[in-house]
Amino acid sequence: MNDSTHKQFPQLVGDVAEVLSAPADASGSIWKLEPHTRGLDCNVIAIPEGEEIAKHEGPDLDVVIVVLDGSGVLETEEETIALENGSMVWLPKLSVRRFVAGENGLRYFSVHTRKRGLQIGRPPAHD
Secondary structure, three states: OOOOOOOOOOOOOOOHHHHHOOOOOOOEEEEEOOOOOOOEEEEEEEEOOOOEEEEEEOOOOOEEEEEEEEEEEEEOOOOEEEEEOOOEEEEOOOOEEEEEEEEEEEEEEEEEEOOOOOOOOOOOOOO
């Protein structure tokens, strides 16, 4: 039976308290959704105090983040948005963003449709 026909069932995939117990200087993705046959990508991103994710254009898909711990700011092309525990933010596809962590760092949960992985071989033929 291949993955596309295999029925999946709800499952516990993590514990927020455990994820947030990572060291304060942890950086980058400190948790991600593991099942390989999924339609979503989810991560917990950690940015240590005073550090940032540099200004960049986001992917060609919408992203929602929820701040789990700490604070900081999200700089966009239009405004600067204060981020604090519980903030929920929609990042439209291809939007420009820069995250800067506050004095206690910033940790947020990110969810979006799954990005296509790199594929080896020829691209599909077009009719």
